[in-house]
Amino acid sequence: MSNDNPVIILINPQMGENIGAAARAMLNFGLIDLRIVAPRDGWPNERAIDMAAGALDQMPEPQIFESLKDAITDLNYTYATTARRRDMVKPIFTPRSANKDAAERNAQTQAIGFVFGPERTGLSNDDLSLCSAAITIPTNPEFSSLNLAQSVLLIAHEWYSAHDRTPDKVMDSGDSRPVEQEKLEEMLTRLESELEAARFFRDEGLKPTMLRNIRNIFTRAELTDQETRTFHGIISALIGKKSP
Amino acid sequence: MSNDNPVIILINPQMGENIGAAARAMLNFGLIDLRIVAPRDGWPNERAIDMAAGALDQMPEPQIFESLKDAITDLNYTYATTARRRDMVKPIFTPRSANKDAAERNAQTQAIGFVFGPERTGLSNDDLSLCSAAITIPTNPEFSSLNLAQSVLLIAHEWYSAHDRTPDKVMDSGDSRPVEQEKLEEMLTRLESELEAARFFRDEGLKPTMLRNIRNIFTRAELTDQETRTFHGIISALIGKKSP
Numbered sequence: 001m002s003n004d005n006p007v008i009i010l011i012n013p014q015m016g017e018n019i020g021a022a023a024r025a026m027l028n029f030g031l032i033d034l035r036i037v038a039p040r041d042g043w044p045n046e047r048a049i050d051m052a053a054g055a056l057d058q059m060p061e062p063q064i065f066e067s068l069k070d071a072i073t074d075l076n077y078t079y080a081t082t083a084r085r086r087d088m089v090k091p092i093f094t095p096r097s098a099n100k101d102a103a104e105r106n107a108q109t110q111a112i113g114f115v116f117g118p119e120r121t122g123l124s125n126d127d128l129s130l131c132s133a134a135i136t137i138p139t140n141p142e143f144s145s146l147n148l149a150q151s152v153l154l155i156a157h158e159w160y161s162a163h164d165r166t167p168d169k170v171m172d173s174g175d176s177r178p179v180e181q182e183k184l185e186e187m188l189t190r191l192e193s194e195l196e197a198a199r200f201f202r203d204e205g206l207k208p209t210m211l212r213n214i215r216n217i218f219t220r221a222e223l224t225d226q227e228t229r230t231f232h233g234i235i236s237a238l239i240g241k242k243s244p
Numbered sequence: 245m246s247n248d249n250p251v252i253i254l255i256n257p258q259m260g261e262n263i264g265a266a267a268r269a270m271l272n273f274g275l276i277d278l279r280i281v282a283p284r285d286g287w288p289n290e291r292a293i294d295m296a297a298g299a300l301d302q303m304p305e306p307q308i309f310e311s312l313k314d315a316i317t318d319l320n321y322t323y324a325t326t327a328r329r330r331d332m333v334k335p336i337f338t339p340r341s342a343n344k345d346a347a348e349r350n351a352q353t354q355a356i357g358f359v360f361g362p363e364r365t366g367l368s369n370d371d372l373s374l375c376s377a378a379i380t381i382p383t384n385p386e387f388s389s390l391n392l393a394q395s396v397l398l399i400a401h402e403w404y405s406a407h408d409r410t411p412d413k414v415m416d417s418g419d420s421r422p423v424e425q426e427k428l429e430e431m432l433t434r435l436e437s438e439l440e441a442a443r444f445f446r447d448e449g450l451k452p453t454m455l456r457n458i459r460n461i462f463t464r465a466e467l468t469d470q471e472t473r474t475f476h477g478i479i480s481a482l483i484g485k486k487s488p
Contacts, residue, residue: 025394027387058387087418089468096405097412137401138410143271143302150269150397157381157398161340166382168341174331224333 006102006112006159007033008152009071009078011127014040014119020051021149022116023062027055029156034062035071035113068115068127076110077102080123080131081151083144088125091133098135099158114155119148176224187228187235188215194239250346250356250403251277252396253315253322255371258284258363264295265393266360267306271299272397273404278306279315279357312359312371320354321346324367324375325395327388332369335377342379343402358399363392420468431472431479432459438479 008026013019013036023034036043043064049056056062065071072078079098093101102112115131117123128134137146137154146154171178192211201207223231252270257263257280267278280287287308293300300306309315316322323342337345346356359375361367372378381390381398390398415422436455445451467475 028383028390028394030384053389055387085416085418089415089417089420089471092414092416094405094408094410094412101413134416136410138404138408139272140274140404143299145297146272150272150394153394153397154401157401160382160384161338164338164382166338166380168338169345170336171333172329172336172378173333174329176333222333227333 004106004109004111005031005033006106006114007031007035007075008156009035009037009068009113009115010039010148010152011037011068011116011123012040012118013148015148016041016045016047017051018119018148019045019062020048020053020056022152023048023052023059024055025149025153025156027058028153029160031156031159032059034059035065036062037065037068037071039064068130072113072115072130074111075113077105077133078113078115078131079133079135080115080117080128081135081137081155082117082123082128083136083146084122085136086125086128088128090128090131093133093135095135095137095155095158096162098133099155099162101133102159103162114152116148116151171222173224176226179223179225179228183225183228184218184223187231188218190232191235194235198239248350248353248355249275249277250350250358251275251279251319252400253279253281253312253357253359254283254392254396255281255312255360255367256284256362257392259392260285260289260291261295262363262392263289263306264292264297264300266396267292267296267303268299269393269397269400271302273400275400275403276303278303279309280306281309281312281315283308312374316357316359316374318355319357321349321377322357322359322375323377323379324359324361324372325379325381325399326361326367326372327380327390328366329380330369330372332372334372334375337377337379339379339381339399339402340406342377343399343406345377346403347406358396360392360395415466417468420470423467423469423472427469427472428462428467431475432462434476435479438483442483 008022008031010019010022019036019039026032026034039045043062063071079093079102106112114135115123115127117127135155137151139146191214195201201210252266252275254263254266263280263283270276270278283289287306307315323337323346350356358379359367359371361371379399381395383390435458439445445454
């Protein structure tokens with residue numbers, strides 16, 4: 001985790017619980033710089049510490065400011081989350097595109113902030129006008145209200161995802177290795193001959209098609225070594241023999 | 245919203261609050277089919293209803309099942325969220341790639357389910373083996389625990405994002421239109437001549453560069469019609485004239 005990661009700025013948060021849940025969501029995704037503008041119940045806040053589930057202990061002490069202007073002095077580019085359109089000329093990003101943009105700025109050593117307004121009212125127009133851009137989280141228009149910590153969670157998750165190199169899909173095969181084609185072929189050949197012996201293929205004309213269909217089941221199943229051996233055992237058991 | 249959207253299945257949830265927060269997160273992103281396997285405190289649950297902030301009233305009544313097997317009978321493909329690796333051969337997706345995969349299956353009329361284990365213990369290996377694939381949410385390895393409703397929120401958000409057509413970036417210019425180049429040019433020409441009159445360009449050799457730099461500020465600013473007029477007003481005010 002780097003201190004160059006974006007800053008999360010909460011303006012006038014009302015509920016300590018929300019500050020704590022926001023801190024937890026931040027740390028889940030590697031963000032550790034929390035700034036709070038005029039928290040209603042002051043700071044430190046016991047409820048925030050409880051809800052943070054230990055996150056606040058693993059982050060630098062949050063900085064407290066009197067105004068958003070004071071909180072962003074050292075930042076180069078700030079994104080304000082806002083649920084509704086205002087009569088203001090401002091670029092509006094999705095969470096994903098904002099974080100792609102932020103990651104590119106960050107790579108060029110710009111200091112980035114994500115700004116969140118108070119729970120009930122959202123950001124004031126004056127505070128919004130201090131920010132470089134806006135983010136609106138697309139939601140179900142018939143049920144769109146996200147709470148403060150949920151919004152922080154989604155933005156922090158998108159920040160993390162913009163950098164994460166986890167493969168889209170891996171086959172977790174534990175200690176076993178994906179089977180080599182030779183062993184798969186051996187098992188399939190054995191299956192075929194045992195099926196032949198058991199008179200499974202009643203219609204010789206259909207046999208090639210049936211064999212191909214069976215083969216397709218096993219080729220797409222991405223068997224491991226161990227599973228291929230298990231299948232040998234299954235064949236043996238079904239024909240009433242001991243494992244070879 | 246369509247009933248063909250994925251189903252969310254919570255296994256043995258302990259806290260009503262988490263069920264309610266999960267329902268709220270679902271509806272935020274257009275998911276309405278909630279199934280609960282053996283909720284610890286039975287159903288209906290007052291705390292769930294409170295935390296749902298009205299979401300449960302706008303969704304069909306959650307279905308209650310005794311086992312995961314019973315809950316998924318009508319589904320074609322299920323993704324189990326799991327935080328840790330098991331010794332099981334199973335494809336593991338990221339939330340984003342899982343939802344891309346799910347969206348493609350959904351478009352081919354497959355019925356999809358996302359499965360979440362109990363808060364403390366996570367999914368049992370037996371329940372995981374009932375599911376087609378796994379999802380692991382990449383997080384800060386030093387602080388990785390997400391609560392149940394947060395996990396549902398992230399998966400539901402990724403589902404919504406996989407379909408959402410919101411442009412990555414729009415310039416919200418309210419009622420005003422982006423300025424036409426002709427009017428921008430008119431303003432820049434006027435600025436140049438007023439700067440000339442005010443002896444801003446002390447070094448004739450540098451003047452072309454300075455003009456280009458000034459022009460770059462305004463061409464990248466994506467001014468609206470109204471803002472261009474405002475700038476005319478600013479020039480007039482600074483030279484001590486009334487607006488033209």
